[in-house]
Amino acid sequence: MWGYADVGADVYVALGLVVAAAQGAANLAFALAGLVYVMIGLAYTELASAYPVAGGGQFFTLRGLGDFWGFVAGSALLLDYTIDIALFAYASTGYVNFFFPSIAKISMSFGPFHGVNPIWALETLLVILFLVWINIRGIRQSSLLNEVLGAVDIITESTIIIMGFVFAWKPELLIHQWNTQFPSLHNFMYGSSLAIISYVGLESISQAAQETRRPATVIPRTSISLILTVFIFATAFSTLGLGVLDWQTLAQAEANPVAKLASVIPYIGVVAGPFAALLGATILLISSNSGVMSASRVTYSMSQMKLISPWFDAVNPKFRTPVRTIVFFSIIGILEAMLSALTPRVLDTLGNMYAFGASLGYFLVFISLIKLRFSDPYTPRPYMMPLNIKVKKGGETIKVPVLGFIGMLGVFLILFEVILTHTIGRIAGPVWVLGCLGYYIWFRRSQGLPVFKSIKHDWEKKTIEVLTSAEEYELLEIYKQTLKDRDKRLARPNKNDIQ
Amino acid sequence: MTFNSPVSKRALQGRVVYQLFSGILFIILGIIIFIRSDGLKHFFSAGLMAVLLAGFGVYRILLFLRIIKGN
Numbered sequence: 015m016w017g018y019a020d021v022g023a024d025v026y027v028a029l030g031l032v033v034a035a036a037q038g039a040a041n042l043a044f045a046l047a048g049l050v051y052v053m054i055g056l057a058y059t060e061l062a063s064a065y066p067v068a069g070g071g072q073f074f075t076l077r078g079l080g081d082f083w084g085f086v087a088g089s090a091l092l093l094d095y096t097i098d099i100a101l102f103a104y105a106s107t108g109y110v111n112f113f114f115p116s117i118a119k120i121s122m123s124f125g126p127f128h129g130v131n132p133i134w135a136l137e138t139l140l141v142i143l144f145l146v147w148i149n150i151r152g153i154r155q156s157s158l159l160n161e162v163l164g165a166v167d168i169i170t171e172s173t174i175i176i177m178g179f180v181f182a183w184k185p186e187l188l189i190h191q192w193n194t195q196f197p198s199l200h201n202f203m204y205g206s207s208l209a210i211i212s213y214v215g216l217e218s219i220s221q222a223a224q225e226t227r228r229p230a231t232v233i234p235r236t237s238i239s240l241i242l243t244v245f246i247f248a249t250a251f252s253t254l255g256l257g258v259l260d261w262q263t264l265a266q267a268e269a270n271p272v273a274k275l276a277s278v279i280p281y282i283g284v285v286a287g288p289f290a291a292l293l294g295a296t297i298l299l300i301s302s303n304s305g306v307m308s309a310s311r312v313t314y315s316m317s318q319m320k321l322i323s324p325w326f327d328a329v330n331p332k333f334r335t336p337v338r339t340i341v342f343f344s345i346i347g348i349l350e351a352m353l354s355a356l357t358p359r360v361l362d363t364l365g366n367m368y369a370f371g372a373s374l375g376y377f378l379v380f381i382s383l384i385k386l387r388f389s390d391p392y393t394p395r396p397y398m399m400p401l402n403i404k405v406k407k408g409g410e411t412i413k414v415p416v417l418g419f420i421g422m423l424g425v426f427l428i429l430f431e432v433i434l435t436h437t438i439g440r441i442a443g444p445v446w447v448l449g450c451l452g453y454y455i456w457f458r459r460s461q462g463l464p465v466f467k468s469i470k471h472d473w474e475k476k477t478i479e480v481l482t483s484a485e486e487y488e489l490l491e492i493y494k495q496t497l498k499d500r501d502k503r504l505a506r507p508n509k510n511d512i513q
Numbered sequence: 514m515t516f517n518s519p520v521s522k523r524a525l526q527g528r529v530v531y532q533l534f535s536g537i538l539f540i541i542l543g544i545i546i547f548i549r550s551d552g553l554k555h556f557f558s559a560g561l562m563a564v565l566l567a568g569f570g571v572y573r574i575l576l577f578l579r580i581i582k583g584n
């Protein structure tokens with residue numbers, strides 16, 4: 015159940031957005047984005063189990079491509095975490111409003127801004143402030159609560175899918191919508207790139223690798239199951255949705271599409287609709303909270319690697335939590351939420367911005383995965399992406415990841431779609447990354463550190479420390495032996511003997 | 514030495530039962546969707562999704578077999 019409460023929530027928000035864009039072909043959009051996502055998931059499984067440290071994609075990129083690109087990946091992912099806070103807080107209150115339909119219908123005009131719902135915006139603001147408060151106080155949801163919510167969510171989603179397909183699904187409606195409501199290429203590209211939202215949680219859970227006991231054993235075992243479950247549920251929900259309701263109805267219920275879908279299923283709808291709404295609100299709240307926590311983890315990692323000021327790294331002496339980071343990035347999340355509130359489709363605006371950071375970050379992670387196979391073949395990889403070609407280089411056997419190259423092309427295609435079709439994201443995303451780069455250049459220069467080159471890191475020492483603290487003693491021995499063999503072959507003294 | 518406490522045994526049984534039944538359910542679901550939607554004729558709109566669901570069911574049953582073999 016590792017991380018399902020974080021990852022499984024995303025379809026609750028993505029379903030309405032993707033259906034609104036990809037219309038009668040929404041299930042194909044989910045399936046295509048899902049195939050790329052499976053490859054991203056496998057790449058993260060390999061890297062998170064080999065390098066179980068806080069920082070996730072940012073750390074993998076820094077390790078593979080150096081400080082500069084590590085910073086670029088970090089800034090892209092930070093953008094996404096701030097959007098996570100806003101997007102999932104909005105979506106969570108959207109599901110709460112399933113019980114208060116009059117709130118969802120509020121639409122006001124403020125000067126040039128039309129279709130604004132100030133009550134929904136206020137609810138979201140309160141939710142984010144609540145999350146800031148619990149994170150500053152250091153109140154964490156227990157792993158038992160995560161387990162229970164993850165299990166309840168899987169059971170609920172499975173019940174909706176099974177009962178829906180058996181009692182409500184009309185294949186002729188799905189095929190009719192496919193034949194008559196197929197989207198334009200532009201809309202399909204927009205929809206399939208938005209579908210990446212339903213697969214966002216992986217980065218969040220890779221962040222937690224350092225806090226997982228025996229990550230090299232736990233991560234591969236659980237994350238592959240998790241990846242496939244999320245993929246299947248996203249595809250199944252969209253196929254079910256298009257065979258039960260017309261896409262316009264689902265798109266109109268953008269704030270709570272899963273609850274809307276569940277409520278029209280015969281026999282269980284009366285209970286399943288409200289229950290799905292309640293569960294969606296809870297689980298999306300956890301996802302929003304993941305945004306706050308993951309932003310702290312990434313900034314901690316970036317600060318440790320001297321990419322950003324140690325100011326961000328400071329822990330409050332009273333609460334023992336990184337208060338500055340929590341407040342700073344939550345304020346950005348609030349700003350994004352309030353600015354998006356001025357647009358008629360809030361969730362779409364936030365999703366539009368989200369996809370840029372995700373696809374840029376994942377693209378850099380894939381390049382790093384390939385690079386690390388060549389530059390660091392010594393670190394034990396408890397899990398490797400399947401389909402590898404063995405190549406001999408300098409006496410070492412390198413396994414070239416074929417699936418890594420395919421995944422990189424897939425993510426590049428999504429990034430291309432984002433630049434082509436996301437009118438807000440293609441401006442806001444690069445502006446954010448460039449703004450962060452301006453800060454990076456100022457900070458590194460002020461510290462007398464290289465901007466485009468990397469600081470010298472002793473990765474071998476770091477890997478030994480990480481494996482020791484993670485209690486991965488078997489891997490530690492394998493790693494030390496591999497380094498010894500390498501040093502013997504290259505006839506150089508083994509520094510790790512001095513322990 | 515006790516290798517399995519009563520709690521871990523219960524958890525294992527629950528996991529095994531879940532893997533098996535969800536696997537069978539997803540395979541049946543995939544077959545029903547494929548047949549009802551004439552999956553071969555409408556492969557990209559419905560057939561592909563049915564194949565994915567059934568494939569997921571097969572994966573779950575393989576996991577079930579792995580758990581059984583491992584114990």
